[in-house]
Amino acid sequence: HHLVEDKVHARSTGPYSLVTQQPLGGKAQFGGQRFGEMEVWALEAYGAAHSLQEMLTVKSDDVTGRVKTYEAIVKGETIESPGVPESFRVLVKELQSLGLSVEVVDAKEEVIQFGREDVEERLPSLGFSLSLPGPMSKGLD
16 A cells, blocks of 8 residues: 555755754655765766756755755846855864864965855855864974
8 A cells, every 4th residue: 555645755945954954864854855976976977067066055055055045036036156065064174173274275276264154155166275283283294
């Protein structure tokens, strides 16, 4: 007795993880559909860069982009480019908690400061460099 009503699940918005800001998983938690590494590879192979970018940012853990995209759709406006995914912010904080000095740089190799207060900032491409902070880096050469 597998009825379609028992199996079907969809969501537009719903609950998100407090740490990563990614959609929760599973029908019971009104979660999102998991899009794993192999699915990402498949879309890359098809050249679906825009769909992939949308799934990995505004439909996932780009908090500011998620809100701005929803507002733009409701208002019938142009959707802005995606921002910094929350998972990247979590990675930076984890590296900093290990005592690493982490700098975020743009395509022009300029250091970018970002945080919760910079919600308006849009970054098309990011890179980062790691180094030991101040006095610890001296004498390791």
